[in-house]
Amino acid sequence: MLSNFYDKAYELEKAFRESDDFKTLKELSDKVNADPASKQLFDSFRSVQMELQQKQMSGQQLTEEEITKAQQQVELIRQHEVIGKLMEQEQRVSMVINDINKIILKPLEEIYGNEQK
Amino acid sequence: MLSNFYDKAYELEKAFRESDDFKTLKELSDKVNADPASKQLFDSFRSVQMELQQKQMSGQQLTEEEITKAQQQVELIRQHEVIGKLMEQEQRVSMVINDINKIILKPLEEIYGNEQK
Numbered sequence: 001m002l003s004n005f006y007d008k009a010y011e012l013e014k015a016f017r018e019s020d021d022f023k024t025l026k027e028l029s030d031k032v033n034a035d036p037a038s039k040q041l042f043d044s045f046r047s048v049q050m051e052l053q054q055k056q057m058s059g060q061q062l063t064e065e066e067i068t069k070a071q072q073q074v075e076l077i078r079q080h081e082v083i084g085k086l087m088e089q090e091q092r093v094s095m096v097i098n099d100i101n102k103i104i105l106k107p108l109e110e111i112y113g114n115e116q117k
Numbered sequence: 118m119l120s121n122f123y124d125k126a127y128e129l130e131k132a133f134r135e136s137d138d139f140k141t142l143k144e145l146s147d148k149v150n151a152d153p154a155s156k157q158l159f160d161s162f163r164s165v166q167m168e169l170q171q172k173q174m175s176g177q178q179l180t181e182e183e184i185t186k187a188q189q190q191v192e193l194i195r196q197h198e199v200i201g202k203l204m205e206q207e208q209r210v211s212m213v214i215n216d217i218n219k220i221i222l223k224p225l226e227e228i229y230g231n232e233q234k
């Protein structure tokens with residue numbers, strides 16, 4: 001039973017890897033990484049986002065200035081042709097992964113009566 | 118491709134539901150719920166744990182008293198015959214789910230070069 005469960009996980013991983021959604025994500029990511037200027041822009045964007053997230057998670061309030069700056073940066077980076085597409089694709093893939101998680105965790109939800117249902 | 122991906126997720130969900138690990142979890146959980154005293158004990162244990170977790174996540178420090186009390190409660194509840202087993206089984210299932218997630222998300226890790234590898 002257990003081995004069957006892992007087999008199915010590997011099949012799902014393969015199907016994910018071969019999906020259009022993942023392939024598109026990979027292509028866009030490779031494109032960004034292949035161009036040093038784009039890569040630097042995206043890396044610096046990510047590290048600012050991560051920094052703010054960690055600040056929030058540690059219970060600190062973000063300043064108005066930090067929020068405005070972060071929003072401006074998101075707007076700016078969305079207009080970058082390749083990075084904008086990459087970000088859209090990341091969002092799509094993360095929605096798919098969410099769906100998949102909900103499907104797989106349904107049995108647990110039935111036990112714990114999770115209200116997210 | 119996408120539909121294949123979802124099909125595989127449903128197959129995995131079925132395999133999880135039919136696994137010994139899940140069945141044991143369900144049996145133990147049903148057993149605890151069927152006995153009002155056990156259920157109340159476990160529910161109250163859970164709500165204390167959740168409360169402390171939320172306090173931590175909001176960036177507040179736990180007091181020494183809260184930590185000691187929580188640890189004592191864990192020790193006490195582990196000695197409850199059925200609840201103790203249920204908690205062990207929850208831990209085992211959560212490890213399995215973690216493994217599965219790592220397998221499925223491997224393609225993303227390869228893109229983002231996640232250091233957890």
Ligand SMILES: [Ca+2]
Pocket residue numbers: 001002003137138
């Ligand atoms: Ca088995």
Ligand SMILES: [Ca+2]
Pocket residue numbers: 020021118119120
């Ligand atoms: Ca497709």
